[in-house]
Amino acid sequence: MNIKPTAMDRFILxxxxxxxxxxxxxxxxxxxxxxxxxxxxxxxLLNKGISFHLKDYSVEGYKLILSNKAMVRGFLNALFYxxxxxxxxxxxxxxxxxxxxxxxxxxxxxxMTAFVFTMFFGGGLIPTFLVIKQLGMLDTxxxxxxxxxxxxxxIILARTFFKGIPRELSEAAKVDxxxxxxxxxxxxxxxxxxxxxxxxxxxxxxQWNSFFDAMIYLENTKLYPLQLVLRSILIQNQxxxxxxxDRAQAAELKRLSEIIKYASIVISSLPLLIMYPFFQxxxxxxxxxxxxx
Amino acid sequence: xAPAFILTVIFKYIPxxxxxxxxxxxxxxKGIWGSDWVGFKYFEKFLNAPNFEAIFMNTxxxxxxxxxxxxxxxxxxALMLNQLRRQGVKKNVQLMLYAPNFISVVVIVGxxxxxxxxxxxxxxxxxxxxxxxxxxxxxxxxxxxxxxxxGIWQAAGWSSIIYVAALAGVDPELHNAATIDxxxxxxxIRSIDLPTIKPVMAIVFILSAGGIMAIGFEKxxxxxxALNLPTSEILPTYVYKVGLKSGDYSYSAAIGLFNSxxxxxxxxxxxxxxxxxxxxxxxx
Numbered sequence: 001m002n003i004k005p006t007a008m009d010r011f012i013l014x015x016x017x018x019x020x021x022x023x024x025x026x027x028x029x030x031x032x033x034x035x036x037x038x039x040x041x042x043x044x045l046l047n048k049g050i051s052f053h054l055k056d057y058s059v060e061g062y063k064l065i066l067s068n069k070a071m072v073r074g075f076l077n078a079l080f081y082x083x084x085x086x087x088x089x090x091x092x093x094x095x096x097x098x099x100x101x102x103x104x105x106x107x108x109x110x111x112m113t114a115f116v117f118t119m120f121f122g123g124g125l126i127p128t129f130l131v132i133k134q135l136g137m138l139d140t141x142x143x144x145x146x147x148x149x150x151x152x153x154x155i156i157l158a159r160t161f162f163k164g165i166p167r168e169l170s171e172a173a174k175v176d177x178x179x180x181x182x183x184x185x186x187x188x189x190x191x192x193x194x195x196x197x198x199x200x201x202x203x204x205x206x207q208w209n210s211f212f213d214a215m216i217y218l219e220n221t222k223l224y225p226l227q228l229v230l231r232s233i234l235i236q237n238q239x240x241x242x243x244x245x246d247r248a249q250a251a252e253l254k255r256l257s258e259i260i261k262y263a264s265i266v267i268s269s270l271p272l273l274i275m276y277p278f279f280q281x282x283x284x285x286x287x288x289x290x291x292x293x
Numbered sequence: 294x295a296p297a298f299i300l301t302v303i304f305k306y307i308p309x310x311x312x313x314x315x316x317x318x319x320x321x322x323k324g325i326w327g328s329d330w331v332g333f334k335y336f337e338k339f340l341n342a343p344n345f346e347a348i349f350m351n352t353x354x355x356x357x358x359x360x361x362x363x364x365x366x367x368x369x370x371a372l373m374l375n376q377l378r379r380q381g382v383k384k385n386v387q388l389m390l391y392a393p394n395f396i397s398v399v400v401i402v403g404x405x406x407x408x409x410x411x412x413x414x415x416x417x418x419x420x421x422x423x424x425x426x427x428x429x430x431x432x433x434x435x436x437x438x439x440x441x442x443x444g445i446w447q448a449a450g451w452s453s454i455i456y457v458a459a460l461a462g463v464d465p466e467l468h469n470a471a472t473i474d475x476x477x478x479x480x481x482i483r484s485i486d487l488p489t490i491k492p493v494m495a496i497v498f499i500l501s502a503g504g505i506m507a508i509g510f511e512k513x514x515x516x517x518x519a520l521n522l523p524t525s526e527i528l529p530t531y532v533y534k535v536g537l538k539s540g541d542y543s544y545s546a547a548i549g550l551f552n553s554x555x556x557x558x559x560x561x562x563x564x565x566x567x568x569x570x571x572x573x574x575x576x577x
Contacts, residue, residue, distance in 0.1 A: 009478040096297030123308025124549030209397030234403025272395040
């Protein structure tokens, strides 16, 4: 039964809709501004800002970005780091989450405590840095891929999911003589595609957007992921000389630096913003499963 | 099990052991164990440092203000979204509000620099009204505002998910009954919707308050300019500078440890207080 809203309620609802519309605008306008600006002709952008004359539009910003070795290399590096990191994270989290989901597993309490403790207390930046250095991982891709692969949150996500799989399934298999390993490989894993997908998505996005580990562990610029290249362009205002190849003059640099910023923002954010609407329900699932203790 | 546990031991527990360099004069040639003990020398050095108070208060203020403004916004947003009756509209609005969450911190800060530059779009608007451009990024007075507002812009939508989901569990019959009793929408939100999400609010609050001194290093670091350092220098960025820029490992580790310990104390304290206020419902 639905009760007809009173005049007062209808008024509140209308105000609510209006406010939400404003909020949506506040969220979207900066994004749209960047997208439009990235397609402007550099000089027009510098002198007039955003305009609505067709002749002020060009794809010069994108040409500059695509001809820039550091950007392209960073993009490919980020793709590799994110993909590999996602695979490793899923493998590690699932392998740890499964035993923790079995009540009869003897060390369950101990391991769980050992993992959860690290969520609240850690050695900190320098001691971690020293370990990585001691292991000879400085300036290698391993420093990016390995230390972050164990994420307690992910392990809890996986464990919570496994707990939701009816125990009868594995008990039936046990009666038929299957070992825990067979059960894991043949019954649990095939059922766990959704959670593995969620974990992989989160790991991919997290790695794609991160710059800190790369900043402290990598020196070789050839290994730099996209975000680190972006940092020098957007924040340190260093448009690398190779970006301007044969026309490296100061005036030219000033003319082009704005458009390069806008275009690089679009190029770097596009992969995620495009894939996100398709995977929205998986991302939301991650939030929800994680919130159940 | 084994890989995760081994990795945790190597990358989490060994660094915890390594934290003892905070109490030693660390030198490479002697190693962590061989370096000489100096007790609390580096902690005293930090507590007596001329910039200690500024950095400590910056960290505290940035997080407290961030929590004070950042915590209620997603809740209000969720209550508003919950009133959208048409599911299609609601889904699309959510889709748009969640989008900024997927933008990297480098890009967010980059956008902040572009939009707030003295010649950027925001200042063009300000010029129209006052005639004086505001230099947001080099004025220490604006650092916290910019940090918190851009944070809310990015994260409020995404943080509202958990509340939206909790609100979906409210029995519509409760609302119908209250309407018959003459309650208007705002009264119903206050006495039906809010109590429903109270447990979720408590958990989110404990978790974010526990992380008060662990605020994101990355964004503050990226937003720092030479001129806004008086407000933008916080403990984590200082740890980074002392440790990795100047190579003063022991001093940096001591500051980092100081920060972690305050965190743990805060988490325990907040959990205790919320438990009392929330009729025994805490996190642990």
